[in-house]
Amino acid sequence: MxxxxxxxxxxxxxxxxxxxxxxxxxxxxxxxxxxxxxxxxxxxxxxxxxxxxxxxxxxxxxxxxxxxxxxxxxxxxxxxxxxxxxxxxxxxxxxxxxxxxxxxxxxxxxxxxxxxxxxxxxxxxxxxxxxxxxxxxxxxxxxxxxxxxxxxxxxxxxxxxxxxxxxxxxxxxxxxxxxxxxxxxNNVTQLSCDEKLFKRVVKAGFGKRRKTLRNALKDLNLPESVTSLEVMNQRAEQLSVQEFISLTEKIA
Structure with a gap:
């Protein structure tokens, strides 16, 4: 050794x-x-x-x-x-x-x-x-x-x-x-959302983890139909994996 x-x-x-x-x-x-x-x-x-x-x-x-x-x-x-x-x-x-x-x-x-x-x-x-x-x-x-x-x-x-x-x-x-x-x-072969976008959303959300998702995801230039969602008032650390998947589906 x-x-x-x-x-x-x-x-x-x-x-x-x-x-x-x-x-x-x-x-x-x-x-x-x-x-x-x-x-x-x-x-x-x-x-x-x-x-x-x-x-x-x-x-x-x-x-x-x-x-x-x-x-x-x-x-x-x-x-x-x-x-x-x-x-x-x-x-x-x-x-x-x-x-x-x-x-x-x-x-x-x-x-x-x-x-x-x-x-x-x-x-x-x-x-x-x-x-x-x-x-x-x-x-x-x-x-x-x-x-x-x-x-x-x-x-x-x-x-x-x-x-x-x-x-x-x-x-x-x-x-x-x-x-x-x-x-x-696990048994998940594919997420129900765009997986590249999922990764991007997660990284952006935690990149400014002290801010609400509405502010943390600003660089994604999201439409008002997404930014007005209730979930956007939360911070990234509050969302479960499934909630991140659901959010990505809405963004797409």
Whole structure:
């Protein structure tokens, strides 16, 4: 493990607790035995347990050449499964797959936006992220932490907050608390509204979250038939996922 040094500019905090690693890997149900993509394998603390799962295809993506080289040397039989790739820019050729990982904390939100873009391919996600982001993703309407990712992800995934992880089990210890969550694709194949417009409305609404939707959505140049609606007197954090869908339908 000491042969891979954590790099601050990559937001790396390597998990060193084997029990937590086992819990994370065990939390990935993968009931349909889909290929698994590990994002940011680092020193391979999760990877070695993924390798032990027979008949489960997996690929590990990292932008750290030192990490990829270390994993290829440590597990030569699986060398071709360790890819020097950035998931944020990677066009995954698999039809459907699951994701697991200790997400780099400095890009965790970006990773979830990419997962949302890949929602028709990504069936299940188990990941460790900073607790603040985990709280935000799992939160329901009416909360100050409810936000863009809450709405977008909850529209297509059932989300579970699994457990918290203290800083001391990492090298180096992060300055924040961490948490593990699971996302499981729900039965919604397509929203009843324009999905690109839905994303735009949600982002605009929370972009000025202290304002009413009437003011927050001004840049969308909405007709009076929409701006006069009762819902426009509310703030974005007050709307449920379904209410955002209904509002998008009216705007379209």
């Amino acid at each position: 000491a042969s891979v040094k954590p790099k601050k500019h990559l937001g790396q905090h390597f998990l060193k607790d084997e029990n937590i690693a086992l819990k994370i890997v065990g939390a990935l149900k993968n009931e349909t035995n889909l290929p698994v993509l590990e994002i940011g394998p680092g020193t391979g603390v999760l990877t070695k347990y993924l390798i032990e799962k027979e008949n489960q295809k997996f690929y590990a993506l990292d932008v750290d050449t030192e990490s990829i080289e270390y994993l290829k040397n440590t597990y030569p039989a699986h060398a071709e499964q360790f890819l020097f790739q950035d998931y944020l820019k990677y066009d995954v050729s698999l039809d459907r797959f699951n994701i697991i990982g200790n997400f780099p904390y400095n890009i965790s939100s970006q990773l979830f936006f990419k997962i949302w873009d890949d929602r028709d391919k990504v069936d299940e996600v188990v990941c460790m992220i900073q607790k603040e982001v985990a709280d935000r993703i799992c939160e329901k309407e009416g909360s100050k932490t409810y936000g863009i990712l809450s709405v977008l992800l909850q529209a297509f995934y059932e989300i579970e907050y699994l457990f918290k992880v203290p800083p001391g089990v990492f090298n180096p210890p992060p300055k924040v608390q961490s948490a593990v969550i699971r996302l499981k694709r």
